[in-house]
Amino acid sequence: MSAQLFVVATPIGHLDDMTFRAIEVLKSVSLIAAEDTRQSAQLLKHFNIETPLTACHDHNEANRIHQLIEKLKNGENLALISDAGTPLISDPGFKLVRAAQEHGIRVTPVPGACAAIAALSAVGLPSDRFSFEGFLPSKSSQRLSQLEKLKDETQTLIFYEAPHRILECVKDMQAVFGADRAVGFAREITKTFETIKKMTLSELVKFIEQDHNQQKGEIVLVVGGATTEKDLSQAKLDEWLQRLLQDVSVKAAAQIVADLTGIKKKIAYQRALELTQSQD
Template identity: 55%
Template sequence: MSHEQPGCLWVVATPIGHRDDFSVRAVETLRSVDVIACEDTRHSRPLLMHYNIATPQIALHEHNERDAVDAIIQRMLRGESVALISDAGTPLISDPGYRLVRAARAAGIKCVPVPGACAAIAALSVSGLPSDRFVFEGFLPPKSSARKARLQELAGDTRTLIFYESSHRVAESLADMAEVFGAEREAVLARELTKLFETVLGEPLGELARHVVRDTDQQKGEFVLMVRGRGEDADGRVAEGLRVFGILKEELPPAKAAKLAAAITGAPRKALYGSGD
């Protein structure tokens, strides 16, 4: 069956590591379109060459997407078919492409998904954490103060939380999660999925944070961090206690704020007072 549909935008998932995860349909689609919009043409070229895909490529990344979209839309309105790929995984999932897809739909252009690998879903599938309800948060803010503020907003969420993180911030992010969510909250770190040094570690946040600090190999590569949602248990009480403590300490001395927050929420006072250092 031909994949050529004039004026169509194909959103194509690529492997996140192992090249054999590239679907037959994805390869055929990329061979048949008029042009491939790549997040980084240099990064995508080895994969395309491996599958003998000689289709012309153009760049569409976070720095040029706003300016490049109009030209790509015009090409599709003239009848050309375009495939959108990111460096790895499913486009738009913490990758460029949102503006292009939105503009294409607004212009009446058909958008067709060619599904495949997605690091967040791959990690969740082997995490052992509840998968019936989850939320994808992408990358947290790079600075600790902003990161903690965002984590505080998520502390009471009952869904499994999924984050992406970079190698130079993974240890700091885990430490902040342990502080905000509580050291006993269940978590899983998935590293280098489908690649040679793939690891999936499941431990309470406090232990996981210490593990990553001790084993510097666990600070290398690409990461998906997953945290169990708040339950009616100790870690839930600590998370709520930290939230209340954060409010009270703006007006009260830390010791008194911790004492009141512990009385209100039932969280251990030491877990709250230690977080205010």
């Protein structure tokens, strides 16, 4: 048989999540391409895997590809792993996989842990349609711009975020998506201090501000999609507006409904006016 490139998922925290197949594949190949050889060496040692490692990360992947492809063409099976989870998901490896396919080399996935999917499965937000957005830009202005492009998306959105940026990121999400948009917060999945919660963005800002430990570790944010106008029935719109008009002005009621549902503010405002006039 011709050689194969195995794309192998590794644990994101709990070592017991390593699959039997992953261990056997890593033992059987002639070389493992790893994002960080020092970290991967600890994983291999734990499972008594003696296969040699070579670095394949963002800074050297383009230069390393030729060497790895030549090994594959010469009949050597190779494996690709990242620091944790499934390779290529916000990790290096895409260029190597693409090159292997271009050379007619079989690419075989060895599935396992993935932080994005693990978070989605546990936070209680719709999972029938979702979009993985990876890491947002580190600068607030660029992050806000990217979020603005996503605010009307109706599918669930999944993001990774660095711990030192998590508070500012969630504040920017609140500014763009609205304070009451639902969000799942998954931190340190499968690890000792695993935290998985669902709340609103405004509640999450307070939660992170009040507990500095929530600004540590690996974090996944799962944000509920926007509600479209067609999803809001006339009866429900009237119900919300009538309740709000008991306490706030027409303008404020329209703004709140627009923020919560995604309906255009001018439509909510016009209907609020009609309801107010009908009661006079």
